[in-house]
Amino acid sequence: MVDGGLPRMAARVLARLYTAESRSLTAAELVSALRVSPASVSKAIGYLEQVGMLHREPDPRRRLQHYVMADDxxxxxxxxxxxxxxxxxxxxxxxxxxxxxxxxxxxxxxxxxxxxxxxxxxxSGGPGFAVLDDALTILAAYREAGRVVEVDRLAAVLDWPVDRVKTALEIAAAARLSAEQRAALAAAEE
Structure with a gap:
């Protein structure tokens, strides 16, 4: 990871999170496992959060933060x-x-x-990749919400312009139709 450009301590934190038995670790657990200072772990976590590679989740029973590696x-x-x-x-x-x-x-x-x-x-898959990525973000938001959310509300939550949400929804719908069409064609061929 370091050879790929990740700062050394961030790479160590990420590797420890990736290989942990549990899906998250606290800062104290990271400090103990890596045998480094709390400041080193804090700086690495800040970097990894900034680039979206991990996020914090509060412990519902104690005043601790758990650090969780992003699924993607x-x-x-x-x-x-x-x-x-x-x-x-x-x-x-x-x-x-x-x-x-x-x-x-x-x-x-x-x-x-x-x-x-x-x-x-x-x-990035070419210049159109950002639009496809937006469509995947919209689908993930719907999955997380467990229901279809109004365009205006979704735009506000994502802090996107409404037109960007509408375009992403159109791309998602087109991809879905294409998948359905492919499935229908495959079934017809059998």
């Missing part, structure tokens, strides 16, 4: 890497504007921007 931790890591590559592309493109496209630095930065833009697109 590796997908999150992939998305973070893709986003980082997109940021590199954007920064390089700004450099091209700053130095000029015909300057030696501008030409190098242009190649860098093209490379990282293509890498980010490849990793």
């Amino acid at each position: 931790v590796w997908q999150k890591a992939w998305q973070i890497s893709s986003s980082t590559n997109a940021n590199w592309a954007e920064t390089a493109a700004e450099g091209v504007e700053l130095f000029g496209a015909e300057s030696p630095a501008g030409r190098r930065l242009s190649l860098m921007a093209d490379f990282f833009r293509q890498l980010a697109d490849d990793m």
Whole structure:
């Protein structure tokens, strides 16, 4: 994980959570298992929370926080890497504007921007991946709620514009219809 770019302590915390018997650990348990200071664990947890790789859950019986690894931790890591590559592309493109496209630095930065833009697109499944990811988020929200939630309410909860929610719902509906059509075709072929 460290070779892949994760900070060393964050990698240790993530590895410990991943290999724990229970689905969560407290900060004290992490400190004890890793034999490090509470500050080290706190900093690592802060980083992992910021990038969405784990979250806190309160203990209903005691005043403790349990740290739980996200179910889709590796997908999150992939998305973070893709986003980082997109940021590199954007920064390089700004450099091209700053130095000029015909300057030696501008030409190098242009190649860098093209490379990282293509890498980010490849990793994210292409430019349309964000819309598909939004559709999956909507479906997960419905599953979590156990019912269909009004568009306005869903937009407020997700802190998204209503149009973004509507587009995601359309994509989810289209994917569902496609799956149903494929199932019908498969049944007809049998």
